[in-house]
Amino acid sequence: MADVASKALQAKEKAEATTPAEQTRPGLVFTPAVDIFETDKELTLLADMPGVKAEYLNIDLRDNVLTLDGEAQSPEGPGETDVVREYRIGNYYRQFNLSQVIDQTKIDAELKDGVLRLRLPKVEAAKPRKIAVKG
Amino acid sequence: MLLRRVSDWPRWGWTNPLEELERMKRELSQGFGRGLWREPTAGVFPLMNVTEDKDNYYVRAELPGLNADDLDLSVTGDTLSISGERKLPAEDENAQYHRREREAGRFSRVVTLPAQVATDKVQAQFTDGVLTVTLPIAESVKPKQITVKVA
Numbered sequence: 001m002a003d004v005a006s007k008a009l010q011a012k013e014k015a016e017a018t019t020p021a022e023q024t025r026p027g028l029v030f031t032p033a034v035d036i037f038e039t040d041k042e043l044t045l046l047a048d049m050p051g052v053k054a055e056y057l058n059i060d061l062r063d064n065v066l067t068l069d070g071e072a073q074s075p076e077g078p079g080e081t082d083v084v085r086e087y088r089i090g091n092y093y094r095q096f097n098l099s100q101v102i103d104q105t106k107i108d109a110e111l112k113d114g115v116l117r118l119r120l121p122k123v124e125a126a127k128p129r130k131i132a133v134k135g
Numbered sequence: 136m137l138l139r140r141v142s143d144w145p146r147w148g149w150t151n152p153l154e155e156l157e158r159m160k161r162e163l164s165q166g167f168g169r170g171l172w173r174e175p176t177a178g179v180f181p182l183m184n185v186t187e188d189k190d191n192y193y194v195r196a197e198l199p200g201l202n203a204d205d206l207d208l209s210v211t212g213d214t215l216s217i218s219g220e221r222k223l224p225a226e227d228e229n230a231q232y233h234r235r236e237r238e239a240g241r242f243s244r245v246v247t248l249p250a251q252v253a254t255d256k257v258q259a260q261f262t263d264g265v266l267t268v269t270l271p272i273a274e275s276v277k278p279k280q281i282t283v284k285v286a
Binding site for chain 1: 236
């Protein structure tokens with residue numbers, strides 16, 4: 001994986017979210033970049049949400065729809081004026097349909113350095129089980 | 136690895152007419168309260184916002200998932216260099232990916248500030264995936280009040 005690690009990063013403009021629901025809050029809304037992967041036991045979601053503090057992040061799961069809603073707080077002080085502005089600060093919003101049956105009581109979320117790590121364990125019934133066939 | 140100097144920032148001593156025009160355009164747009172919006176240039180990472188107040192320049196960049204150890208910052212005169220690597224830790228090898236949008240890789244960027252900074256007083260802070268570099272403007276370039284003595 002050495003070639004992957006040494007790849008030069010390219011800046012991408014944050015993608016503005018196209019939410020099905022109308023916005024009632026002021027400000028811009030972006031779609032966070034995510035990684036989603038699955039193992040036998042759980043589904044893991046990683047989302048880049050720089051500038052969002054844990055208390056401003058809402059995670060909601062109902063009817064198999066997972067909603068991430070984070071509000072980024074501007075780190076800029078009141079007395080600062082712009083010199084150059086290349087990126088915009090706003091909120092993050094994204095919804096996912098979960099096909100797997102998730103054990104809602106065991107969901108675990110961690111927000112560290114602007115990255116959300118959400119563990120969604122599958123319910124026992126949904127985990128593949130090996131069935132021993134007696135001869 | 137990419138190395139690019141942001142040469143179109145306002146800088147004293149430059150008399151490129153096109154640059155001057157750009158500067159005027161920026162000042163105009165600022166006058167209309169829209170701030171300075173610069174289209175991100177291709178091949179540059181990370182994107183940066185630069186602000187200033189009376190005493191400092193503030194350079195900010197969104198670098199989610201990075202640690203302070205992954206970053207290399209240096210300052211000389213009016214130039215700030217940022218380089219580093221974004222690593223995404225390897226997950227379970229049996230993991231089956233549904234989406235993979237986050238990217239890893241190396242980056243390097245050099246920015247020129249509008250004036251000299253006090254290089255020994257530069258501070259950097261990393262909060263919630265946002266890097267803030269505070270660069271105090273050098274005393275020698277700050278405007279000074281001159282009192283006129285009455286003879």
